[in-house]
Amino acid sequence: MEDNKDILLNQLFAEAAKTEIADNGFTRKVMRQLPSRAELYNHIWTCACIIVAVILLTYFKAWNYLFDLAVNAICVTHNIDWLYLMPVVILLPTLTMIISSVFAYRELKA
Secondary structure, eight states: OOOHHHHHHHHHHHHHHHOOOOOTTHHHHHHHHHHHHHHHHHHHHHHHHHHHHHHHHHHTTHHHHHHHHHHHHHHHHHTOOGGGGHHHHHHHHHHHHHHHHHHHHHHHHO
16 A cells, blocks of 8 residues: 555656656757767777787787697596586586575565
């Protein structure tokens, strides 16, 4: 049941929503300018980061490290006995469901 304050607030906001403030197109002008500048700065920043990354990767010859990392990862995963990891693969989703169910139950109860 709504109390008196809620009813008064609803009436106030209903009246305020009906009123229109004249801004002579100011809001439209601001909203038109904001995304274009933000997008421009975003593109400039992205290009600068890509250029720096390419220069650093070339200078440090990072492709050798990345290739070695990939080869080592393949060798390590080849030697794992995946049968021992099956309980973990089954247990993690089950624990996630149980924990999220507890939180959902607590939210519904509150």
